Amino acid sequence: MSANPTSCKVVLAANIAKKLQAEVADGLAKLDRKPHLVGFLANKDPAARMYADWTGKTCIDNGFAFTLRECEREELEEAIRDANADDTVDGILVYYPVFNSSRDRTIQYIVDMHKDVEGLSPKLINNMYQNIRFLDPPHNTQKSILPCTPLAMIKILEYLNIYNTILDYGKRLWGRRITVINRSEVVGRPLAALLANDGAEVYSVDVTGVQRFSRGQGLRNQQHVVEEKPDMTMEDCLAISDVVISGVPGDKFKVPVEKIRDGAVCINFSSEKVSSPLNARFEETIEKEKENGEADMTTQHEQNFTPAVKEHASIYVPAVGKVTIMILLRNLLVCTAMARYFRSLTPSQLSALKSLETPSNISNHPIASEENTSTPPIDSMLSSSILPERIDKTNVETLLNETADELKRMVQNNPDVDAKPAEAIERAGTVEEAVPAGKAAA
Amino acid sequence: MSANPTSCKVVLAANIAKKLQAEVADGLAKLDRKPHLVGFLANKDPAARMYADWTGKTCIDNGFAFTLRECEREELEEAIRDANADDTVDGILVYYPVFNSSRDRTIQYIVDMHKDVEGLSPKLINNMYQNIRFLDPPHNTQKSILPCTPLAMIKILEYLNIYNTILDYGKRLWGRRITVINRSEVVGRPLAALLANDGAEVYSVDVTGVQRFSRGQGLRNQQHVVEEKPDMTMEDCLAISDVVISGVPGDKFKVPVEKIRDGAVCINFSSEKVSSPLNARFEETIEKEKENGEADMTTQHEQNFTPAVKEHASIYVPAVGKVTIMILLRNLLVCTAMARYFRSLTPSQLSALKSLETPSNISNHPIASEENTSTPPIDSMLSSSILPERIDKTNVETLLNETADELKRMVQNNPDVDAKPAEAIERAGTVEEAVPAGKAAA
Structure with missing residues (x-):
């Protein structure tokens, strides 16, 4: 071995x-x-x-x-x-x-x-x-x-086969648990709602705590319902999630990557200003580094995930602006x-x-x-x-x-x-x- | 709503x-x-x-x-x-x-x-x-x-998009947790090994207890390792699994479907004799009922899953013999x-x-x-x-x-x-x- x-x-x-x-x-x-x-x-x-x-x-x-x-x-x-x-x-x-x-x-x-x-x-x-x-x-x-950044995120999840095309439209995220760290009115909350409407069990995390967006067991509800989860921490959400999407602005917040489930899919949008989908500084830097032959994925570029995310995640998307x-x-x-x-x-x-x-x-x-x-x-x-x-x-x-x-x-x-x-x-x-x-x- | x-x-x-x-x-x-x-x-x-x-x-x-x-x-x-x-x-x-x-x-x-x-x-x-x-x-x-029935199961999981084609060959089940109820030498154990070699975290369950087959965090090992899990029950495995595959022979054993994670994919192969992949009585009966316009999915046909599985699973495959x-x-x-x-x-x-x-x-x-x-x-x-x-x-x-x-x-x-x-x-x-x-x- x-x-x-x-x-x-x-x-x-x-x-x-x-x-x-x-x-x-x-x-x-x-x-x-x-x-x-x-x-x-x-x-x-x-x-x-x-x-x-x-x-x-x-x-x-x-x-x-x-x-x-x-x-x-x-x-x-x-x-x-x-x-x-x-x-x-x-x-x-x-x-x-x-x-x-x-x-x-x-x-x-x-x-x-x-x-x-x-x-x-x-x-x-x-x-x-x-x-x-x-x-x-x-x-x-x-x-x-639909709002640009949330829809871009859906396009990304489709590209990554997180949407299962065997299932009917509107149910293709059924069985997926997704943590969204950010509950802004322009990205985090609409994103959680869209994902839950498509069948996912979504854990929406911000400084005020955890909420669960879902359509209930067997997707019985036509649209999602939101429940407060006062007993859950971000770490609890990470441990059970197939997908972790994080977009806390600035460079101070870091996802505790050691709590992420092995093989999870992680997506960062923290370098985008949440009130505008067009901040692509990170991606520009990456692209320039690639052109210069000096691509170094360890540079932080205001990502919410440290490089150690790659020891846990199966797929990592460091930025989303070019899709948005x-x-x-x-x-x-x-x-x-x-x-x-x-x-x-x-x-x-x-x-x-x-x-x-x-x-x-x-x-x-x-x-x-x-x-x-x-x-x-x-x-x-x-x-x-x-x-x-x-x-x-x-x-x-x-x-x-x-x-x-x-x-x-x-x-x-x-x-x-x-x-x-x-x-x-x-x-x-x-x-x-x-x-x-x-x-x-x- | x-x-x-x-x-x-x-x-x-x-x-x-x-x-x-x-x-x-x-x-x-x-x-x-x-x-x-x-x-x-x-x-x-x-x-x-x-x-x-x-x-x-x-x-x-x-x-x-x-x-x-x-x-x-x-x-x-x-x-x-x-x-x-x-x-x-x-x-x-x-x-x-x-x-x-x-x-x-x-x-x-x-x-x-x-x-x-x-x-x-x-x-x-x-x-x-x-x-x-x-x-x-x-x-x-x-x-x-490769053995017929385990390979058939892989073909089924590919068809259901459980294999993620975005990932490289040999890693396409990374991030998937799969429970296999049956550890026979001809189906259950080889299946657990194959799935783990392709990146899954597999919980192999039989009357003697639970074993985990996996390649370790980040798929660091080239082939799977097997760990005894004396503290885990079948119910523990069901609660965390994206996919549940069950093939306990006969009609006495039933999976406690209420313990299955909402949106899981469930596959039954219990009507197949585990020492031969060719028992397709269930499927024949289904087909005949379909031809006669009397298809009734509630008939048990020696399935390990009761009809209530459909209140929890996103996808249910009642038999596999025709693939095998x-x-x-x-x-x-x-x-x-x-x-x-x-x-x-x-x-x-x-x-x-x-x-x-x-x-x-x-x-x-x-x-x-x-x-x-x-x-x-x-x-x-x-x-x-x-x-x-x-x-x-x-x-x-x-x-x-x-x-x-x-x-x-x-x-x-x-x-x-x-x-x-x-x-x-x-x-x-x-x-x-x-x-x-x-x-x-x-």
Whole structure:
């Protein structure tokens, strides 16, 4: 018997992002002008400027137009409203923190939902928590965009085969225990909710303690429920988790890697600023080191995991930013196509669209009590099923097809939808239909 | 929030077997005569006759020739020796139990290793435990056949995505905890060893207690080590396992399904007689019920799991026999091609082959002290690399290619092999090379 070093697989976000990047390039080729993203920088933080520069470079490298608009923070709200009303602006991104207080959330709400490439508008967030994946149920033609970083994390977990494609959509994480260290409103908590809605048993950890997000034994509940776990510590969660995702900002917090279950999958997003998905300093450094032939995975780069993680984990993903920005560019593509379609409509078509508008869903969720203060130029993005004309339908359909995975997930998860396209795409005859326990026990 | 019934996915072996069946059909089409399997029935058990009939029917349905030879049990050894020496017999199968004592194992050893389609010959078994996957290391041209039912189980776990293809060959079960209830010499113990060699943490349970098979933290050991776990109960194992495989013969033993972790994958092989992989009564009954439109998954069919398993498991596989027999037919194909190749050689070529013969590996394993009492007609099956002529090489290569998965696994697992074809088939550029911890910590 020979002793070998551990052989944790380190998977870089740049490689995970390649498929998404190709999808974005295909979608872009179908548009007649470059989608235009405007970034707002209203602070003097050199790090924020670095992220802004990286955003711009990535946009341009991928064939998009990018403008950085700098202003004083008291001028920011007005500047965002101008961009909301400007037809030459397809997507809006704000570099946070601005006031570094609750006022930042108010700014977030000013961004037009239909230009919100980060997917952080209140209605979008609210829909996500309730596992409602369309803006216009029960018509279900208008996708409710998911927040960038949580969706990027899902793409990463799919790439790593943590989602089991043998199971039906909406259940593919069943049997997985996942610890998420970070419960921010923009990443940690929405991520825990999404993973639990897909079937995982999620342990959400922050300084206030542990919460469990799950759909209950046998996934009996259609959406997740949250339980306080006052008796559990982070170490308890690590010991039972197949996947550990950590994103505590800064370089002080470290996951006690010796408590991680052997063979777990570990994902770090601590170098990303949690209020913006675009901090990729770590990855840039890694890439530069690779180019210079001096890649040294021991450098900390503000990771939540020390190098010893590789003595315990089967797979380690040191950063996620390059996947996140591809999700953002894909959202920008969808926003652009939807807006172009909308602008091509006649006044009577606009009325038809307006009649489709649905009121916000009633919810006890705290976020639901906060009103969307944005001033959208349109009431509803699109409902091709009732429109008398189908201008640019090809482009819109193409873009929607490119997000087919999300759509399938949404339909499967939505209790109001009768049609289940996910079942139709299972390979015919290879996997039996699930037998409901109720019937089996009869 | 709506309450739903549980929705465990029931996966039937017949569907899992389809790909294997197609591979077998392709291989068969390349031979100029039907491979001939001889089954020996030396008991009066009606159930054994039913299995024998089913074996024959399956062989013939799949284009193979099958002969059932019945004899008194005291005549069996001589009958097997005759078949060993008979060039018209390509594969030999014995229906156990014969004496229902340790003498049955002696009978098992009489079967020529090169006609042993079940893969139970001592040298094959011994190689498997030591994670040696070739008969002729370091040349590594002659595959050491794996036992049928354990290999079928691996095929099932691959189908269910329990093997993670993101990880390298030989490590694809890393992070998985698997309970195997059954520690027989022909199924349970070899299965535990194979799964542990592929990276799993395996809890082997039988009436004598619990043993853990694993390669240690970070898969540091090249082959598994076995630890007694006197303080653990079966319930302890179930609570922490992602996969539960149970094959206790008869209908008395039941897994306490309420102790199974929610979302676990459960596989039953209790209806198979553990000394023969061919008991498929359960599956036949299921199939008949399906044909008659009266499929009722609640019927017990000697399963180790009660119907309530579906309130806990994400996936349930009620039987495995139809996968096992496809593995057996594939072994029969390989035996046939190897034997034909060998018979086509000249005496000088035979000498060259003989010079390649390697002594048995030294081992402390108990099974190694038992001598192979078979009288093989050839000393070595094949080593195309040193042979002056390549008669029928195409057929042999084709068959070997069809077992490419196993070969890759073997090469990856074999510490003596420098070449690692498994790495070459990873999608280039999508997954980084593993970074050894030793280097990273430097």
